[in-house]
Amino acid sequence: MNFRLSEEHEMIRKMVRDFAENEVAPTAAERDEEERFDMDIFVKMAELGLTGIPWPEEYGGIGSDYLAYCIAVEELSRVCASTGVTLSAHTSLACWPLFKFGTEEQKQKYLRPMAEGSKIGAYGLTEPGSGSDAGGMRTTARLVGAHYILNGSKIFITNGGIADFYIVFALTNPNDKRSTTAFIIEKDFEGFAVGKKEKKLGIRSSPTTEIIFEDCKVPAENVLGEIGQGFKIAMMTLDGGRNGIAAQAVGIAQGALDAAIAYAKERKQFGKPIVENQGISFKLADMATSIEASRLLTYQAAWLESMGLPYGKESAMSKLMAGDTAMKVTTEAVQIFGGYGYTKDYPVERYMRDAKITQIYEGTQEIQRLVISRMIAK
């Protein structure tokens, strides 16, 4: 075993941390308040190569691995969880299935510009009546000549409205779940529209929208993988996506802990810094320990994936542990700040609001437990 990060990974961490602190953090509170996505930040991430970390150079990436990608999401989320999820959805949910299942033409046409960061990706699986039960989807794709005609709507689409390409799942036979098929949709396709933008508790500078298909014409060559392979693609994509969200959760928790430590050292009550009370310092110790465990689970799953080893159980564990840790740690951080923590003058209330989503998306905690329980019963 070796628990030390390689020099390459340490360099990526340092580079992303510098970028996050200098370019992302200063506007994080304001973007949250205004629910504003900042394209400049994405463009700068592209310049640094962050939009294509795990992909080979031939597809526009920087040829690193999933561990480096997780470190990047963690560091971005440490200052701004919205920016973290923008990158996570782009990489794990849009680029990943293209890399795994795309044809060479599809990779060149869609993966390359996304990896280079000139285009943004998104993923459309969830529907109003089909959340955790993804098999209950109703969006259809009917083959007419050389096109599939898509009808239906998808909700809770991260990067909705800002994305150029969407990986979308639809039934080629409305009466057969096994006909679920993945499609690559361009935002300019006829019949594609971006619907309602959600107002959210947290990750407010990451847009979440509905996307609507009204006789949307998709060329047959934009089928991703095989007809009927969609459910498998969707589930496999989420396996890795989970790990990205675990990294986001670790980052949020670390950001909250760092803020809480700094505050607890400064804030004086009863004539001494509050951190000199065990009621506070023990809380910090527990928070740091849970974060360390979450980080190790996250890096382990990323490492396994990079090595080509099975990682489904480990990524579900990383998301379960890190999501719960983020919620708990951010709640405690607000507590340490007391009344000030409840105000927008400090970042911890934002961290607490942002943390909650990590227990919900990319498979709720309950779905993670279901996944893990099936694996351990084997």
Next chain:
Amino acid sequence: MRFQFTEEQLMMRNMVRDFAEKEIAPYVEKMEAGEFPREVLKKMGPLGLMGITVPEKYGGSEMDFTSYIIAIHEISKVSATLGVILSVHTSVGTNPIVYFGTEEQKQKFVSKLASGEYLGAFSLTEPNAGSDAANIKTRATRVDEHYRLNGTKAFVSNGGEADLYIVFAVTDPSAGSRGVTAFIVEKDTPGLIIGKDEKKMGLHGSRTVQLTFEDAPVPVENRLGEEGEGFKIALSNLNIGRIGIAAQALGIAEAAFEVAVKYAGERKQFGKPIAEQQGIAFKLSDMATAVESSRLLVYQAADLWGKGIPCAKEASMAKLFASKTAVEVATEALQVFGGYGYTKDYPVERYFRDAKITEIYEGTSEIQRIVIAKHLLK
């Protein structure tokens, strides 16, 4: 990073698993009845398990620290009693001599400890000096070529069975913690009295005794290190001891988790295995995630220690998290077994009893939090 064992480490694991199954498991009943596993220890010597990290020139196996932790982990899965006997013998009974002993002391004692001819023990705690170890009162007074020891030590693991004890006593009462000196005390020393044998909740078959020194003469050549270096010696071994107990806790938790999974898959109520109820399945998933988190924290600390990288924070995190997990997982495992779990027909009540001590010895969980908090505030 590399989240896999090396070939050598895997061989160690397989060897220990095999040994634990064949030689330790059949002995558990006797230990539960109070018998000290002298016979099992005799078999562990020739396998090299009594001196795993000790250099070959002193009769040890000269393997890495992670291999030693693997042994504690795997042995504790079958018997936490043997886990603690081995951990005390090695971490705090042998290592201080390896690190601080003179060449003569190493030749004389370490080779016997490493071969299993001698069993080691460690004696720091006193009735009124537990977590506050600097407050010990046992005195050592130099009289010609001997020190005369007087005082009482409490909770000495392996006491009454050990062939030698590393004992801490005050040589200069005016110097506080810098007035503490370490001694190698052999069991036949006149004036060394084995006192009360503790009746314990768990770890049956291991011995925990009070030691009293009444003018016990210890030759000057058995002083370990210099006068006043005792506290430094005690502290330097804390990390090793903590990681060892964290590994013991990990073994207990893993064992409890595994029997719970097996039982839940077999036990039928309402016409199906109870594992198919989410109330049970989700419990098992949480247990699995906590055990995996502990495993990573324990092996991270072991890896760092083995490489000579400072790891006090990581060791305390491993101990804190793994011991908490052991208590929680053993409690939940017993719950999964229902009424049967409360009986001696199944091993879960033993895991439940054994788990609790891991939150107490080698530094309570509260002490671990103090250590972690100190590092966070640096």
